[in-house]
Amino acid sequence: MATVRETIRRESANLTVSERKIGDAVLADYPFGALQTIQELADRTGVSAPSITRFVGKIGFAGYQEFQRQLIAELRQSRSSPLQLKATEKLGSADAFLADYSRRAVGRINEMSKSVPQEQFDRVLTLLADPARALFLLGGRISDNIAGFMSAHLKQIRPKVHHLPANPEFWPDFLLSIRKQDVVMLFDFRRYQRDLATLAELVAKQCRPSIVLITDKWMSPIARHSDHVVALPIENETAWDSFICALAFVEALIVKVSESNWPATKQRLEALDRLRLLSWGQHLEEKDDR
Incomplete structure (x- = not known):
């Protein structure tokens, strides 16, 4: 699932000037910039509360509360430890775990190649x-x-x-x-x-x-x-x-x-190799002397 940050950036071309101003304010102090009342965000950005309501609707949320709930959920995920992640893990078949894990790793790398x-x-x-x-x-x-x-x-x-x-x-x-x-x-x-x-x-x-x-x-x-x-x-x-x-x-x-x-x-690299060989040769000579 895309984060709110990713959604705002994806929809930026479709936003009005006022809505883009709201989005910039949210991203500038993400996610904390929107974890305040709608009026506080309106005062900080210089736009109206109804404009913020239209902004969150345009990026796919039913209202400001749902928008904030998603941000809070992301904040919790960002602090997840192995203890929390253990509850949702999907290990797959124990008999072919290495092969399955390798496929997952390849999947993550493919995902990176598309997202970066x-x-x-x-x-x-x-x-x-x-x-x-x-x-x-x-x-x-x-x-x-x-x-x-x-x-x-x-x-x-x-x-x-x-x-x-x-x-x-x-x-x-x-x-x-x-x-x-x-x-x-x-x-x-x-x-x-x-x-x-x-x-x-x-x-x-x-x-x-x-x-x-x-x-x-x-x-x-x-x-x-x-x-x-x-x-x-x-x-x-x-x-x-x-x-x-x-x-x-x-x-x-x-x-x-x-x-x-x-x-x-x-x-x-050639200079480093020469120095390593000289250092190794000196080490062997000192060892022989002992």
Whole structure:
């Protein structure tokens, strides 16, 4: 089922100027921007309450209350833990679980290929492939593994790649070096981490780099501070959300960044290989001496 955010964006071309203003206000602080009375939303946007009623009707809701109920349901889903997801999981046949799970994974990747426009992928790629821009990557408690995977590969391809430490105590050291032309790439999936949202807000206000968020359809709060938001499928009908799409998206970026200037990538890889061989040879000599 499409989220309210997706529905508003899909119907944007059919909205009047006033209705588009309402939609922009809802999306600017999603989903909290519409979890207030209809009059409060009217006062904030400068449109009438009847205009808001017409807006929610045009995007498919019977009334403002139904519209808010959907937003509240999405908010609950965004905070679902494995304990809540366990109640609705559909594991299928135990005798062929691996094959069934593989089909689900392929289904999620196919879904991603349809929901993430090539133009959005290309915009993110352009940022990451620019050697003049320093890259700073960080993820949440689980998703930081993907940020680490990406940074380890990109460090072989281009300079100025930094995987931020998980401990916030070390963040100020990196914040001092982030410039406006740089890129901060954050991974945050449900249940979202408050410290990452705090970091994004601080970076947006103090450093003003390009912020790229990789998240899910319910949208991390980091979205309100981001220049580029990539929403990926994560539901897999089990108690555990899947990061298969995040990994596939990252791998695709790694391949294309390496190809954006292959001669430079090749030169860097050759230099790294020489240094590794020298380091390994020295290690063997020291071992022989002992």
